[in-house]
Amino acid sequence: xxxxxxxxxxxxxxxxxxxxxxxxxxxxxxxxxxxxxxxxxxxxxxxxxxxxxxxxxxxxxxxxxxxxxxxxxxxxxxxxxxxxxxxxxxxxxxxxxxxxxxxxxxxxxxxxxxxxxxxxxxxxxxxxxxxxxxxxxxxxxxxxx
Ligand code: CA
Ligand code: CA
Numbered sequence: 001x002x003x004x005x006x007x008x009x010x011x012x013x014x015x016x017x018x019x020x021x022x023x024x025x026x027x028x029x030x031x032x033x034x035x036x037x038x039x040x041x042x043x044x045x046x047x048x049x050x051x052x053x054x055x056x057x058x059x060x061x062x063x064x065x066x067x068x069x070x071x072x073x074x075x076x077x078x079x080x081x082x083x084x085x086x087x088x089x090x091x092x093x094x095x096x097x098x099x100x101x102x103x104x105x106x107x108x109x110x111x112x113x114x115x116x117x118x119x120x121x122x123x124x125x126x127x128x129x130x131x132x133x134x135x136x137x138x139x140x141x142x143x144x145x
Contacts, residue, residue: 023121
């Protein structure tokens with residue numbers, strides 16, 4: 001069994017999916033989590049590749065957000081599409097990243113991701129409020145590979 005599967009218990013995985021669902025009730029933005037064992041690349045560079053691989057650049061309002069984790073190295077990055085980046089300050093992403101990393105440093109990976117996801121949902125609500133005709137454009141399931 002790879003470390004990707006060991007990284008979160010089934011319960012934690014479900015909690016994260018629930019957090020994505022809750023966050024997406026606030027906003028039309030789409031949040032995804034991607035886990036992989038490791039990458040030699042800088043986590044933000046790697047997140048950009050994964051972002052395109054998961055077709056997260058295809059949302060109507062360019063408001064996808066990817067939480068990327070290289071689980072062996074405990075490396076993390078968060079990446080938003082241009083629709084969001086045009087509106088939020090860079091500080092916002094740093095604050096999300098800091099909150100997540102702080103949990104990671106104590107081994108609370110699931111709590112870190114949940115907190116980051118929920119804070120992202122709250123922030124996106126300001127710019128991309130939930131629409132009654134909202135589509136779930138991107139799966140809420142955690143992807144790994
Ligand atoms: Ca949506
Ligand atoms: Ca979704």
